[in-house]
Amino acid sequence: MGRMGANQRTFSANPNDYKLLEEVGYGASAVVYRAIYLPSNEVVAVKCLDLDRCNSNLDDIRREAQTMSLIDHPNVIKAFCSFVVARNLWVVMPFMAEGSCLHLMKIAYPDGFEEAAIGSILKETLKALEYLHRQGHIHRDVKAGNILLDSNGVVKLADFGVSACIFDTGDRQRSRNTFVGTPCWMAPEVLQPGSGYNSKADIWSFGITALELAHGHAPFSKYPPMKVLLMTIQNAPPGLDYDRDKKFSKSFKEMVAMCLVKDQTKRPTAEKLLKHSFFKHVKPPELSVKKLFADLPPLWNRVKAIQLKDAAQLALKRMPSAEQEALSQSEYQRGVSAWNFDIEDLKAQASLVRDDDDMPETREDDESSKPFGGHKIVNKSWIGSKEMNSDSIVQKVEYTSQTGGNELLQSDSLVRKGKLPENGLQDQEKDDPRKNGLSEVSASTTEKEIMQVRAKTMKVRQTQSGPLVPGAVLNLSSSERGHPERIENESQPANEKAIREIRKVPSLSGPLLLPNRASANSLSAPIKPSGGFRDCLDDKSKANLVQIRGRFSVTSENLDLAKDIPLSTVPRRSSQGSPLRKSASVGDWICESKPMPTNQSTNEFRNINIPASVLVPHLQNLFQQNSVQQDLILNLLNSLQVVEGIDAAQNGKLLVSSPNAENNGTVEVAGFERERLLLVKISELQARMSNVIEELNTERLKYAQLQQHLKSVSGQENGDAMELDA
Numbered sequence: 001m002g003r004m005g006a007n008q009r010t011f012s013a014n015p016n017d018y019k020l021l022e023e024v025g026y027g028a029s030a031v032v033y034r035a036i037y038l039p040s041n042e043v044v045a046v047k048c049l050d051l052d053r054c055n056s057n058l059d060d061i062r063r064e065a066q067t068m069s070l071i072d073h074p075n076v077i078k079a080f081c082s083f084v085v086a087r088n089l090w091v092v093m094p095f096m097a098e099g100s101c102l103h104l105m106k107i108a109y110p111d112g113f114e115e116a117a118i119g120s121i122l123k124e125t126l127k128a129l130e131y132l133h134r135q136g137h138i139h140r141d142v143k144a145g146n147i148l149l150d151s152n153g154v155v156k157l158a159d160f161g162v163s164a165c166i167f168d169t170g171d172r173q174r175s176r177n178t179f180v181g182t183p184c185w186m187a188p189e190v191l192q193p194g195s196g197y198n199s200k201a202d203i204w205s206f207g208i209t210a211l212e213l214a215h216g217h218a219p220f221s222k223y224p225p226m227k228v229l230l231m232t233i234q235n236a237p238p239g240l241d242y243d244r245d246k247k248f249s250k251s252f253k254e255m256v257a258m259c260l261v262k263d264q265t266k267r268p269t270a271e272k273l274l275k276h277s278f279f280k281h282v283k284p285p286e287l288s289v290k291k292l293f294a295d296l297p298p299l300w301n302r303v304k305a306i307q308l309k310d311a312a313q314l315a316l317k318r319m320p321s322a323e324q325e326a327l328s329q330s331e332y333q334r335g336v337s338a339w340n341f342d343i344e345d346l347k348a349q350a351s352l353v354r355d356d357d358d359m360p361e362t363r364e365d366d367e368s369s370k371p372f373g374g375h376k377i378v379n380k381s382w383i384g385s386k387e388m389n390s391d392s393i394v395q396k397v398e399y400t401s402q403t404g405g406n407e408l409l410q411s412d413s414l415v416r417k418g419k420l421p422e423n424g425l426q427d428q429e430k431d432d433p434r435k436n437g438l439s440e441v442s443a444s445t446t447e448k449e450i451m452q453v454r455a456k457t458m459k460v461r462q463t464q465s466g467p468l469v470p471g472a473v474l475n476l477s478s479s480e481r482g483h484p485e486r487i488e489n490e491s492q493p494a495n496e497k498a499i500r501e502i503r504k505v506p507s508l509s510g511p512l513l514l515p516n517r518a519s520a521n522s523l524s525a526p527i528k529p530s531g532g533f534r535d536c537l538d539d540k541s542k543a544n545l546v547q548i549r550g551r552f553s554v555t556s557e558n559l560d561l562a563k564d565i566p567l568s569t570v571p572r573r574s575s576q577g578s579p580l581r582k583s584a585s586v587g588d589w590i591c592e593s594k595p596m597p598t599n600q601s602t603n604e605f606r607n608i609n610i611p612a613s614v615l616v617p618h619l620q621n622l623f624q625q626n627s628v629q630q631d632l633i634l635n636l637l638n639s640l641q642v643v644e645g646i647d648a649a650q651n652g653k654l655l656v657s658s659p660n661a662e663n664n665g666t667v668e669v670a671g672f673e674r675e676r677l678l679l680v681k682i683s684e685l686q687a688r689m690s691n692v693i694e695e696l697n698t699e700r701l702k703y704a705q706l707q708q709h710l711k712s713v714s715g716q717e718n719g720d721a722m723e724l725d726a
């Protein structure tokens with residue numbers, strides 16, 4: 001560490017040589033300042049990392065910083081030098097005047113950029129990846145928030161090396177088996193315990209970043225990390241939809257689909273991807289990217305505006321409903337306790353998460369309004385200490401630079417006038433990254449101004465579903481947070497305070513670092529081409545969501561429906577206790593009916609030698625009776641069919657209208673009444689049938705007697721004849 005040269009420039013390791021100016025960015029671990037390197041009067045960026053937050057020891061950090069300083073590519077941010085100041089590591093870098101793509105989208109392009117700009121940004125980023133991969137590095141945190149833009153349109157990939165040093169333990173091999181990244185951008189293999197990954201993981205993240213730039217947010221960004229993990233592993237890969245994303249070219253869609261293939265071996269290398277036709281016709285960034293920020297205020301004002309908006313929204317989020325708070329809090333705690341990456345537990349957790357129809361429409365940067373979705377998971381200890389990132393909690397920027405954005409910027413400038421409350425100055429002064437010459441950013445506001453901004457934001461927010469911010473976490477003390485603090489002095493303005501509070505919010509932003517577990521949890525979903533766009537799954541009809549729903553969500557509604565299984569499918573005999581059980585008596589009756597004459601009795605008749613003249617009238621009589629019986633039986637059958645039809649209709653209707661309890665009641669009452677009448681009719685028919693059967697039996701008896709009589713008569717006649725013959 002220490003003094004290092006870069007492009008014939010040298011930068012000292014003396015903090016007194018740097019004058020920290022405005023804050024231009026903040027991440028999970030660091031605050032970034034625009035700064036002046038006094039010896040050469042050069043503008044630089046100084047990233048101040050809190051070492052207390054780092055997972056690695058100083059040697060690891062030193063090693064990584066050296067690696068970072070060896071990086072030499074026009075599209076990769078390199079460290080000029082780095083050194084330790086109190087408990088902070090200062091990393092001196094080139095200043096990228098337009099900040100990150102994420103901030104740019106937040107402030108002016110909430111729905112993403114146009115394809116020309118996306119193409120340029122992606123191509124430059126891919127060049128950076130190609131270089132890093134060639135050097136044997138994996139970036140592991142490719143996302144819009146780490147793609148920085150300069151005022152002349154230069155695109156650079158940031159956060160390489162430094163973040164790696166923080167989140168790695170220094171052992172490359174081991175770090176490749178740890179979960180590093182941000183859930184929404186993480187490749188499935190990174191999430192598969194023990195499988196290990198390689199540079200292709202960056203290609204997946206690159207594909208997700210392409211979607212992020214195209215839509216203004218990453219796919220699945222509105223879901224909590226646990227759900228994002230599962231969705232990434234189990235669902236079909238996200239992609240650009242051929243219908244919905246009509247404005248984008250076929251080649252862009254194809255390129256994204258190539259990156260988002262679940263099987264890492266089937267993903268192209270950065271080198272190969274650069275040769276894709278999509279990148280062949282991409283404009284130089286100075287043409288397509290530069291115009292993106294043509295009319296925007298300076299970066300630090302934008303960052304302030306975003307922070308102020310965060311603060312306003314945070315104020316709103318302090319008032320979640322008890323239910324939301326309980327849910328988010330329990331989600332948070334479960335998330336914290338789930339880093340053992342137990343898939344079953346994750347599933348269980350995912351089942352507790354409200355589905356898309358319940359979730360507010362949020363974005364990747366809307367991290368204050370979602371439980372933990374789209375957040376970068378830092379590591380277990382950080383999560384345990386509820387360390388959060390303000391960068392991640394910005395709600396979707398509903399305003400543009402022409403409208404509400406200006407209001408915020410105006411109030412931001414107003415903010416700079418007020419006085420600051422005394423707040424923990426002594427404690428923080430020793431770690432103050434700007435104590436060596438930070439020019440005072442005079443910032444102030446009155447409570448009234450803050451409230452005005454809050455009220456305006458509230459108006460916007462009123463149309464949205466409530467955010468899910470764990471309220472308890474918001475109230476952590478500074479020591480609990482252990483977060484790098486900006487300089488605070490006696491004149492800290494209210495909005496500064498509010499902004500600082502944003503940083504306490506548990507966004508879980510920061511690379512996901514889960515302990516490696518060589519488990520056999522092989523949940524890789526079948527590899528499918530990324531044809532269908534899944535994105536943020538707003539559409540309830542999406543197949544993958546239905547799958548998730550089916551897999552995880554057993555709701556009380558499902559149970560109610562289960563109760564309403566159409567009775568026609570239930571054997572009537574077993575439907576005891578049901579109001580329709582009464583119809584079962586028909587079945588009972590049929591089975592219990594007395595046997596009708598069989599073929600056997602017909603055979604008996606054949607063997608009887610009876611003169612036709614005697615028998616015919618009886619048979620005619622019987623036939624007549626049978627006809628009557630047949631009619632009766634037919635009528636009865638018809639009645640039964642009507643009953644059956646009404647049953648079916650009734651069941652169907654009950655199911656269809658089940659959500660409406662009132663209707664259910666009416667339909668049920670009407671059904672019962674109809675059934676009662678039918679049962680009365682059936683009883684009548686039953687009685688008539690019994691009578692008919694009785695009559696039939698009587699007739700049979702009479703017939704038998706008659707037969708008997710005929711037999712004896714014919715026997716007698718035969719005897720008389722024999723006697724006469726004799």
Ligand SMILES: Nc1ncnc2c1ncn2[C@@H]1O[C@H](COP(=O)(O)OP(=O)(O)OP(=O)(O)O)[C@@H](O)[C@H]1O
Pocket residue numbers: 024025026027028029030031032045047077093094095096097099100103145146148158159163376389391509510511
């Ligand atoms: N060299 C730079 N010039 C201008 N702005 C910068 C520079 N480096 C970083 N930033 C801004 O600061 C923000 C945070 O920086 P960075 O991502 O390095 O911090 P971090 O703590 O590593 O964040 P995370 O871990 O969430 O990615 C960036 O998103 C960007 O907006």
